[in-house]
Amino acid sequence: MNPIGPESFSQITFTNIKPSYIPRTDIQCNFYKRQEFQSGSKDWVGIFKVGWQTTKEYYTWISLSSSVENEVLFKAYYLPKDDEYYQFCYVDQNGEVRGVSTPFQFKEDDNEIVIVTTQEEMENITEENTRLKKKNQDQAEMIQTLQAQLHTATEKNNTLEKENMDQAEMIQTLQAQLHTATDKNNTLEKENMELQVQVKNLKEEIETMKRDNLEIKLQQIGLQDLETELEQKTMDLEKIEAKYKKLQSENEAKNQAIVNLTGLLKSCKEEVAQQKQKFEVQASMLEKEKKLKEELQHSLENEKMKAMDLESNSKNNTTILRTAEDSKIKLQQQLALQQEHLKKMENDKKINDNLEELNDRQEDGVKVASSWG
Template sequence: MEKMWKVEFRNVGSSYFPQSRVECHYSISSQHSWASNDWIGLFKVGWSSVKDYHTFVWALAPPSYREGNDAHCCVHFQAGYLPGASAEQYQFVYVDGKGEVCSQSAAFTFSAPKPLEELVTLEEGEPGHEEGEDMLMVIPRAELLQGRLQECLKERAELLQALEAAERSREGEQESVRRSREVWEKQQEELEREISELQEELRHSREQREELKKKQEELECVIVSVKEENQALMEKRARGEERISQLEEDIRLLTQRGLERETDLERMKERAKKVAAQKKEEENERKNLKVKLEQTEKELHSLSTEFQSLRSSLAQRDTHALQLRDTITTLTHKLNNAHRKEAASEAALADLRGVQERLGGSERCVETLRGELRDMAAQRDAAQAELHQARLQAAQLTLQLADSSLALREGRASWAQERESLQHSAEMDRMRLEMLNDEIQQKEELLQEERMEREKAEVELGREKDCNRVQLGETRRELQELKASLRVAQKEKEQLQTEKQEVIEYIRQLEQRLEALSESKWSATALLQSSRADSPLSDSEDENPEALQEARASRALSHYSLCDQPQPDLLLPATPPPSPRHLHTSHGVVISQPAPYCCPPQPSSDSHAAHSSESEEEYEVAHSGGNSSGEETALLLPDHTDAALSDLVESPLW
């Protein structure tokens, strides 16, 4: 069982010419991962290592190749790197970048081209000449076939180009239709998205409306609660007013009591003033008495000092005692007066003590009055504090009432504003809903229009598909006609071969007859010469031997030529009937002839290289058109015919 290769070589011939480049066709399967360092080498059969290659080229892949897909590729081995003509067998080997062998081709050889065995005579009539003056051209049959093949290939390339243009136009139309369809789908998605957004906005607006309704209900509940609080505040206000009236009556009573207490205080103040005046008088008297006591004490001190001085003077001056008796008597008299004054001062002191006791009693009364006054002042302060607190409570109540009334007014104003805003928002929501409904209707109309356009586009697409199908059918019909024309050409080729064989047989018969005629003529001329040798020469012949030579030359047998027309009486019995190809063609006549014994003169190397390069370029153009056509090329010419045609085109003419 043969090994399954990842790469397969196609259309490998049994032999190639070393003077022309060699094409290597191969197919990459989906199992092979192509890399840029893959290469194809030319190896001798029986090689043992990948380094034993004769030459190599890098394995190429088409630009549209993707890994995991099958691809058909082709590379060229240039003529300068190919081995010479020999009997050794070679083969193509595909090696990947890792050095692993992925495929091997069948064996083939390189052999020199053989000379052409057939020539074709082409008879062409020049314009302006008569029919009998046609010119015969001897050209190789391969050149004629190559020209016809090139014409067929050109026609095929033109047809393939037309088919490719039709396919491109069809693909462009399909692409435009696909793009328009994508644009329409995108627009449809955008419209659906907008519709969903509008529905979402409508749902949000409904939710907001429900929330606003809930807020309105809550506000109504708040308003009811505010009304209840207002009623409670009114009741509290009435209670506060009653309490204020009671407090005012209490304040009046307290003010009356305070006035009475103030009158009592004024009376007590007058009494205290009187007591203070008496106290001041007593203090003045006391001060006077103190001054008098101080004066008496000073006098007593002075007297004591004088008495001491006198005693000292008496003690010192005993002699002066007598003189001083009178003074002593006076002094005793003065002392008695002083004792009397001391007794009077003691009485004043007793009076002063009584006054002091009275002053203490008055002070005690003043202290009691002061305590009572303090109690009255404390009661007055307490009454004033209670009055102040009552006034503060009344002010607080009035402030609370003002605040509650202000809050009530603000609540009413805010409620009115909220009510207006809610009404305005409800109206705006209604307007938005109406606008959304209008937009939804417009979107629905646009959707209907787009559906109509889509249906029209689908109808146009169907028409275009029908047109494309018709064009494809026409192209297929043209391909079938081309195939039929190729078959007709093959049949004509077979007919030409049969006619050629018939003409060759006819020529052989003519040659045999001509040989027989020539032998008979040679025998007749020999008899004539022998008879003339026996007869005497004339005077003219003796005098002019050149005339004799001319006569002999005129009587001599002409050389055989295929271009000479045979005698009608000799050719009539054996002339074959004309072929239908000669009857239908009015231009040059093609006559097949046997090949000459010697090869025709070879053209120069430059002309041969130019001719081969031109033929190779023409074949590359045709082959590129064939590769780009795809399946249609496979329908026109199979792979083995491509190889045969390439061998015919690239082979030299001689």
């Protein structure tokens, strides 16, 4: 069963729940649904022992497809035979609990049972009741502390999400710069090829002039004019060669810039992947912490109910002492869970320190990228 908060239980409300039912008799269970709640054909109502953790822990159940609207009837043959505390639970077709009733017992009418309780037993019961109230108060304070810690962790997760978005934008910017540099490099290579063709044509033209037209030029315009024209052609050739060398140098610089941008982009992607993995671990731990808080709150509600039952049913000392012992075991288990939670909070702190270190490295990466832009 997926973790469900107490707000989901308010979809269904059970009515006319008695504190106890007579054993070996049929029980009628009534409830009503909130207007916005949409029931399914496979919804069902079950009887669970107080303290259940999953919907698989039902004692018995009835499908709503075989019942009157907002009413089910549990036959006496299928009901519990002990005097433990139970409650009705409404479960939808997705396996999620949508409503729970107040606890009740299966026992004979108190008016038909006479129990003799000594003054010492009454004092023990009163002392146990006081101790349970103190533990309930301590648990309530612990839940408030956990809620504050959960709020802090949620804010940190929101900050990490914003940083991930900023890194994604930075990667897009670097990719755009890389694309622009690549286009410029292609343009320079094209111009370079065109200049090489021009240089080759000029050299061929000069050689042709030297070889085929030297005598004609000397005869028509004189040796001086030919030398002047040859000198001019040589100067043009030198200018073109200088421009070619300059373009070649710029091309090499652009290539080096592309290599640097590619390496920076790869490094940023790796850091984003590592941070994403750590963020997923942080989210998983946050989810577990939320579930622990819900379990503690549910346990606190159960303990409050049991304390009320201890006050109203002080004559039934046998049942009260057994219930108090069960509560003691559950509280010990919850204390162990709280100790485990403290260890997890220490791990959260270590993760946050690592994230701050990663943020510093990312800021350095952004500065480098800005200098190239």
